[in-house]
Amino acid sequence: MTGEALLSVRDLVVRFDTPQGEVHAVNGVSLDVGAGETVGLVGESGSGKSVTSLAVMGLLPAPAGRVASGQILFDGTDLIGSPERDLRRLRGKDISMVFQDPMSSLNPVITIGEQVTEILRAHEQVGKADARARAADLLRQVGIPNAEDQLVRFPHQFSGGMRQRVMIAMALALHPRLLIADEPTTALDVTIQAQVLELLVGLTRDLGTALLLISHDLGIMARVARRIAVMYAGFVMETASTVELFANPRHPYTVGLLNSVPAIDDRGKALRPIEGAPPDLEEPPVGCPFAPRCAWRVSSCWTEMPPLRPIGEGTADGSGLEHEAACHNPVTAEEVRGAAPLRPGFVPAPPPAAAATASPEGPA
C-alpha cells in the first residue's frame, strides 16, 4: 500500500506548545490516499482531522504547532523537512485545499476575479487578459452563471454556496493531484450542501484528482468516500472500505458513532449517544483514549494503545481493501446491533488505580 499511494502519512505525531502545556493533537496517524481515490476522514471536533491536513500542507500554525515525528510522503517524497520553497511550489499546484467556511476564506476587499487569478499567478507566468479568461472559465466550470461579470464583484455579493463554488474553482484551477476538503459543506445551507458536494466529487473524478474529504458527517461519507478512516483523540481507530465500515464496524468507537446517527427507517428508535466526553489532549495519552467511554474495554486498554492492524475475515464488498482497527477487544458482528458486549459475564475492566485518579469521570 505504502509504495503505490499518492499520499502516505506514516505515524504522524503533532504537538502544540501552549502556555497551558503541550497539546497532543495527533498521536501517530497513518493514512494512505491512492491516486484518484476518495478517502474520508471522520471524527468529532478536536480529533485531529484538520491538524492532520494542515500538517500535510506544511501549514501548522507556527511556532506553536510542530510535527514531532512521522513521515508525510507525497509521491514518494517526505514533505516533512522539505524546504519551504519546494512546499510552496507544491501547494495549490499538486495539493490544494478547500476550507469549511467560504465566508472567511475569501478576502472581503478583493474582487473574485483577482482572487481566482491569484493561484494562477502564484505558479505560472500569465498575462492579465489570459488570467482573466482562465478565471472566467474556471467559474463556468463550477456552475457560476455570467462568469465574466462575476469577476469584478466582491465576495459579499455572493451567496455562501456560490462562494464555496469559487473556492472549489480556485482549488482545482491547476488540476492538483490531491485535494483536501476540510468540512467543505458544513457551513452551507442544507439545500445546497448536496449540490456543492456533487460538484466537488464530480470535478475531482473528472480531473483524476484524489480527494481527502474531512467531515464529521457520516451521511456525506457514505455517499462519496471509497474508504473511510475514523479518528478519535489524535489516533486513527479504524479504517475500511465504506461499505465494509458501515456493514461491519469492529471498533467500539465506530459502533458508537454509527449508533448516534439517525436513520430514516429507524423512526421512533432512540439515538444512542456515546457516554462521556473526549479526553483532555493536554494529558499525554496513556493506553487507548477511548477506554474511559468504552463498554468493551479490557485491562490492557488502560495501559497500552493497540496498533492499527488487519481485522476480520475479509471485506463485505469484495473490494480487497484492508479492514484495520486499533482495538484490543473488537466488537463482534452480533454485538453491533445491540451496541453492547454480549459475551456472558463480560464486565468492562476497571481503571488501574493510577488511571482512576487521573481521569475524573472514572468507570462508566
Place this chain on the structure above:
Amino acid sequence: MMEEAVVSAAAAPPKAASGWRGVWAFVRASWLNALAVAIVTIVVLMALVGPLLLGNKANAADFSAILQGPSASHWLGTDNVGRDLLARIVAGARISLASAALIVLLAAPFGCALGILAGMVGGWVDEVLMRFTDLFFAFPAFVLAAAIAATLGPSLEHTILAVAIVYWPWYARLARSQVLTLREREFVLAARVSGSSTGGIVVRHMVRNVLPIVAIQMSADAGNAILSISALSFLGLGAQPPTPEWGTMMAGAQDYLQTAWWFLTFPGLTLTFTVLGFNLLGDGLRDWIDPRLRGVLRGGRV
C-alpha cells in the same frame, strides 16, 4: 451567519458607497460630517485656486496701508507692513496643506512598512521594532518634534521632517495591530494553501486590508500635522518670515494684539477651523466604516 456577513461588509465598504454617491451618503449621515466636508473643501479650494484668484500679493508690502482694519479693499485688514491678510491666509493654506500631506505621506508608508514587517515576521523583529516605537511614545510628541526641529535647524523642511519622525510610530502600531488580526484570518491561510508567497500575501491581503484604516488615520492626522507645523513655526522653529505660514504670521502679530485685533485673530481662526475640519473628517470616517455605527446613524435619519 448573519454576523459573518456583517464582518465581511465591515472590511469592504459596499461598492455603491464609492464615488460622489458615497460622499453624499457620508455628508447626509451627520451634520458634523457635512461641516467637516465643507471646511476641508474650502481649505483645499483656497490652496488650489485661491492664489490664482487673488493674485500673488501675499508678500506685497504697502507702506501706505499699514495695520488697516477690515475694509472693502482689504477684507481681512492688513498687517504691520501693509500686506493683505486675506492674500496671506489663502497663500498659507497651500503651505499648510502641502506640509500636512508631506508629513502623512512620509510617516504613513514608512510606519506601515515597519508595522506590517513586525506583524508578519513576529518574534524578535517584532519585539525590537515595537520597543523602538515605545521610545517615541515615551516622549510627548510635540516636545520631541520641537527638539528634533531645533537640532536640525529652523526651516519649514526640517519641521516637516521632525513631525513626520514623531508620527510614524503611530502608523507602525496601527498597521501591526491590523496585521496581527489579519494573519489569523482564513483567507490568508487559503492564500498560503494556493501557494502564494509571503510577499504576495503582504501586497494582496495585508496592504489592501490595512489601507482604508490607514487612510482614515491619515486624514485625522492631517489636522494635527497642520497644527504642529503652525505651532513650531510660531515658536520660530518652522517657516521663517516673510513666509505666509499661519503660525509664523501669528508670531509676528503678537505685538499688535492691542492695536490690530484682526492681525492675530484671522490667521488664528483659520487655523482653528482647518484643524477642526480635518479632525471631524477623521472621526466621521472612522465611524463611517464601522457598519454597526453606520446602521445607527442611518436608522436615526429614517
